[in-house]
Amino acid sequence: MPGHFEERFRGPVLDRSRWLPHYLPAWSSRADTAAGFVLDGAGLTLRVPVDHPLWCPGLHEPPLRVSGIQSGSWSGPVGSALGQQRFRAGLTVREEQPRFEGWLPATGRVAIRARMSLSARSMAALWLSGFEDDPDQLRCGELCVFEVFGRALGPADDPSAEVGVGIKPFRDPALRDDFAAPRLAIDVTTPHTYAVEWDADEAVFTVDDEVVRRCARPPTYPMQLMLAVFDFPEWSTGEDDHLVPELTVAEISGWSA
Numbered sequence: 001m002p003g004h005f006e007e008r009f010r011g012p013v014l015d016r017s018r019w020l021p022h023y024l025p026a027w028s029s030r031a032d033t034a035a036g037f038v039l040d041g042a043g044l045t046l047r048v049p050v051d052h053p054l055w056c057p058g059l060h061e062p063p064l065r066v067s068g069i070q071s072g073s074w075s076g077p078v079g080s081a082l083g084q085q086r087f088r089a090g091l092t093v094r095e096e097q098p099r100f101e102g103w104l105p106a107t108g109r110v111a112i113r114a115r116m117s118l119s120a121r122s123m124a125a126l127w128l129s130g131f132e133d134d135p136d137q138l139r140c141g142e143l144c145v146f147e148v149f150g151r152a153l154g155p156a157d158d159p160s161a162e163v164g165v166g167i168k169p170f171r172d173p174a175l176r177d178d179f180a181a182p183r184l185a186i187d188v189t190t191p192h193t194y195a196v197e198w199d200a201d202e203a204v205f206t207v208d209d210e211v212v213r214r215c216a217r218p219p220t221y222p223m224q225l226m227l228a229v230f231d232f233p234e235w236s237t238g239e240d241d242h243l244v245p246e247l248t249v250a251e252i253s254g255w256s257a
Contacts, residue, residue: 068228
């Protein structure tokens with residue numbers, strides 16, 4: 001899908017021609033994977049309220065709750081193993097998903113302007129995941145634009161964050177695992193711009209236009225954007241069940257060659 005992309009989330013409703021407000025619903029259902037979010041005219045805030053259900057309970061370990069949107073989706077029929085981001089062996093589709101193609105860049109640039117509020121039991125991320133619609137091609141690798149865990153944040157009086165970026169091959173034998181989480185002197189509760197620009201030779205990851213990592217030979221097949229905030233109940237300290245993690249996005253932009 002060549003061309004430029006810009007999303008400022010300024011409308012009163014989410015643009016469903018670009019975004020599906022569910023997290024990998026084929027392995028569960030749309031009803032049970034609906035994102036919690038707010039559109040206030042100045043951006044999108046994804047949230048995990050205290051009463052948000054577990055995602056794929058009994059199937060995913062560790063247990064998690066998630067609010068996410070994605071720019072692509074599809075699945076095979078109920079009972080098949082045809083779906084995206086198969087996270088364990090033996091998964092079968094529980095609810096068939098129609099084919100949806102919002103924005104699926106294969107090479108180019110993706111940038112996000114965002115801030116987040118996280119505790120030690122939560123994380124937020126933007127990653128590009130292979131659309132994975134050809135069962136004969138293991139096109140399931142990922143480019144992680146940012147991955148931030150609340151438990152890896154520095155103290156409030158000296159803010160910093162471990163920002164995960166790089167390539168995760170998963171089952172794609174053509175890719176090499178090339179992921180790291182360098183500590184950066186940034187306060188993630190304030191807005192920052194996280195970006196990746198890539199072609200067949202190299203992916204360059206930046207934060208506020210400063211190069212963080214370079215990774216050779218990234219995937220160049222169509223990939224969907226996955227934007228989400230997560231809560232991990234097993235990481236609770238016993239005094240944090242009232243906390244609501246949030247990821248607030250002012251803009252996502254980029255281009256695809």
